[in-house]
Amino acid sequence: MELEKYRKDVYKCTRCGYCREMIRDRDGTYLICPVRELMGFESYYARGRMLQARHMLEGRMTPNPALAERMYSCMTCGNCKDHCGAEIDLVSIYEAMREDLANAGFGLDAHRRFVESVEKDKNPYFEPKADRLKWANGIELRNDGKLIYFVGCTSSYRRQEIAKATAKILERTNADFRVMADEWCCGSPLLRTGYKKQSLELARHNLKAFEDAETIITSCAGCYKTIKLDYLKIVGKIPVNVLHTSEYVLSLIRDGRLEFNKEVKEVVTYHDPCHLGRGGEVYEAPREVLKSIPGITFKEMYPTGKNSLCCGAGGGVKSGFKDLAVRIAEEFKIKPSEQLGVNAIVTTCPFCKTNMIDATVKVGSKIGVADLVELTEKAM
């Protein structure tokens, strides 16, 4: 049992409840888990999950569909881990429990389809592998260059505007970049949903392709965390420098290689993607880029930074429980943004963008949702 590896951690839980509500001086935030706020019961946040884990370890509960539903309703956003009074690596425990559930046949159908699709087409969307670069229609792509733009499945197939904007920025700043002709899914959807073994082949393939590169940039916060942190666990050392596009764009601005020529007159806020923020501790780069774009008025949406609440899409929730994912975005992102008086939410993850757009459509909100690179490219 994968969970057995975390026995000591499970029993360290003091059941203090700081994974539900907590005040930290840094911004007075007290809400931690959007799922708990909407679902209500103890079983939908960390403390209850630790009791579920305890009962599993003690053999008083075995994998079952209801337990799977509770475990898979978590976005693995890591806010509970970050606030845990006992400093337990909660997300690793969730992922171990998911692995045990999946191995026992209680993984969600939507996630099993990820595995099927990734095995067949190297992306979780059942899109033809041959169409991966279709987004680049009209953009000349090279297959050499020391900088790899790792586009990711969502930007390749679902949010192509992000891939296009990124490629244009790279082109116009004369970056020595290439896009991988044989890019495979980074493995994040499998890792987060209990299919770690199935993700290993993807990691090995991509790592091999990285060998002659110096730097990799990713559009997707999930790809970023997976390549930078999860691949590291697999191979021990990542041979290249891994950057998120927001970090890379900031370096271009600082080096004077990227200059803005146009104003973008928007009042915006920023949503921290969990895998980029809490996962990769990248908080300031996107904000600095945003604030440097002429015409932008920036307003911070609280809770923010390390305390930012998840948009609802991560950890397989978007595919497993679509309504829940959209409701979370509606409650914790769209409504607060409307109250803040902005006309757009800027983010740095195509998956967050999709979920927040779905929420605006559901509630008929006029709030726009854009990726940072779109605004950057618009201002060049």
Added chain:
Amino acid sequence: MHLIQETRSELYNILANVSGSSNVTEEPADLVSYSMDSSPEPARIPRIVVRPGSTDEISQILRIANRHRYPVVPRGAGTCAGGGATALQGDSIILDLTRLNKVLGISDVDLTVTAQAGITWGALLHGLAKKGYRPPFFSTESGFSGTIGGAISSASMASQGATVGGSAADNVVTLEVVLPMGDTIRTGSDALPNGGKFTRICNGGDLAGIFLGSMGVYGIITEATFKLEPLPEYSAFGAYFFDRWEDGINFGLKMIKSKIPETLNVIPGNRAVKKSYNVDKPVAFKFVIEGDDKVIVERKKELADKYAREEKGVEVENSIKKTKDWWAEWGERLNKIAVKYEMMWGMICHRIPLKKLPEAQATADEYFYEEMKIDEYNIKLEVGAYFTEMRPALGYYPYIFFDDSDPRVRKKAWEVWDGWFEKCITTYGACPYWLGYGWARHTIPKLRTPVYNMMVTLKRALDPNNILNPGLFTF
């Protein structure tokens, strides 16, 4: 909200009619999450959990429970440190009160805040701070995540804020309570339709007192009005150790008589003082002074220092910055110790008069280290005490920390924890202020017979079918 369809019982349907199906569950994966609180008590799985959204729903649920004779266990945030928030009987309905989480009003003229019982201290303090207030008492041992209803029901208090404010219960002005048969009452000045919420003992007695600290045995608190005070502008911090217990006790008495400290804490026993300040002394004191006037705060600090020097105290800490750390420490202190040891805790706090502290500490040292041999099981002991209600009355806490993942250690830790209740009551006369099942099973049977009989009579009068928290007080 349910994400998948699950099987439902008749009881489920009855309760779902009251609170809505998304607020009722009898699914084992949910029930196990309600099986423990923040104590070493064993897991106890309830039959069903309901999350009522109003006082009226609670009233309806209690009427249903009476009709069908289901035990009902009210539960706030489940952070009780003594087995007070779990179901002693397997067929229990747990009432998860965390949907009752609203601040209902802040009065700048009465200096009160009224809130629903399921609001957490985190949320309440967050809201009050924005308006420049706090309750005089504001530090339950369960920290930010505990609810105010839970804190009132367990008369909770902790080492920051209790010296002036006492316990959560001491700061109550009025209550709204649902009685076991389903009737809803209001206490204090609010007992009169046009009385308002400004004072506690009036209109024929202290009805609130029945429900304060009684763990939901006589009724379910659904709303409370607390006293408020403005957040202070200035503060000072100091700490001294003393060569003899008597010197420390004299210092403590002088501080209390002159009403100087906002908070006055004791580090009792050579082991604890050594751990804190690396000196072999029997006792040390830490204090915080607060106020709106810098000159007054500084003068009080001068007096405190003078009193300490008169008792030959040696200063060990003195910094304004330290005060901020001190307040920030509240709510995270225990967790920090748990993290240091990588262990679960067992809390055993109770009240004693100041004069008994040396005896209590000697008893604790003998019990934990010599009688129970906690070192052999790598069980750690942390002790401390704090003054309450600006009186020489202490909250005294020996806490154990243990490796909960090792069944042998867990069993021993439970014996140590459970045994200490008996020991401290029967040796130096410890008085528990919160009565989880851990404390209650040792305390209630030892009450003077007429007191015990009166409590049983009161219980029978209010709860003839014995549905509210049956067995928690042993009856």
